[in-house]
Amino acid sequence: MRLTIEKIINNAYGLAHYNGKVVLTPYTADGDVVDVTVVEDKKNLTFAKLDRVVTPSEFRIEPICKYYTICGGCDMLHIREEHEVNVKKEWLKCDFKRDVELITGEFLHYRSRARFSSNDGTQAFKKRLSNESVEVENCPLLSGDVNKNTFMVGDKQFTIDESVFFQANREIAHKIAMYIKGNIKGESIYDFYGGVGFFSSFLEDDYNDITVIEENKNAKKFAYINLKKSRFILSSTENATKYLKIKADTSIVDPPRVGMTPKAIKAVTTLTKSRVIYVSCDYKTQLRDIKEFEKYGFELDSVVAFNMFPRTHHLETVCILERENYNKMKSEDAK
DSSP states (O other): OEEEOOEEOTTSEEEEEETTEEEEEETOOTTOEEEEEEEEEOSSEEEEEEEEEEEOOTTBOOOSOTTBTTBSSOSOTTBOHHHHHHHHHHHHHHHHSSOOEEEOOOSSSOBOOOOOSOSSSOOEEEBTTSSOEEEOSOOTTBOTTTTOSEEEETTEEEEOOTTSOOOSBHHHHHHHHHHHHTTOOSSEEEEETOTTTHHHHHHTTTOSEEEEEEOOHHHHHHHHHHOSSOEEEEOOSTTGGGTOOSOEEEEEEOOOTTOOOHHHHHHHHHTEEEEEEEEESOHHHHHHHHHHHHTTTOEEEEEEEEOSSTTSSOOEEEEEEEOTTHHHHHHHHHO
């Protein structure tokens, strides 16, 4: 089957039409003329695999990794860096219904955290769409100090181990921390899903009333090492109202990829006066959750994206949610 790829959709598949049906093919670029083979044919959608690039797009480049398309890590290594940025901006504009700034950093050798799929210490990753592993001699995304347990981000030192979460791209993580720091409202801060205290560590220089809420016991151990003066509460976000009774001026939430539960959103809105800064590695679930926040009077004020995972279709978004009528609600409750 010969196709002309029309655009790249937000799982990095190239979209084309054939006999009135949508065909999705990975590792293609908009403008490519390609030969493909059907691997799954549904009623209104066909998935295909790339056999041959007949005429390459102006946006296509030669991937620098010999494991590309075998390893399941990257899916945009065949696209020019500047075009990756433009493609991601289009995804964001389509879903957020507005232009969204996308802040970038290094495109290669940025990943300082990686989960290898071997048990013998070899550098191996999962194959694409498989539980099998492929041993990789040299990954162009990995930094020279991958999986170190003590390291610097900006002017802060962090200590962790493999049992806790930490952002893989330290350069972009620092940019996000600085963005959050510049958008704190008021004096009191709750840091939900606070992990080992990453965001709070950058806030401690300017704020004295910070509480980290995290349910991972190992994260608590490292938070006490990484933080100077913030309080730490070992709790899920859902159960935070059992331990916290005072509303914070600003709450930060950084949930896992699956997003937040309705109970967690209710807890955060109960414990927050007027601003929530929502950090997400999957803005589809973030947009779903924002609709739930709207039930409690919080609305999307602004969104900025960060290219946390260059050469893949993943990115990070930071949304600021505002409850503008909080002071009015407070005065009415006092009557």
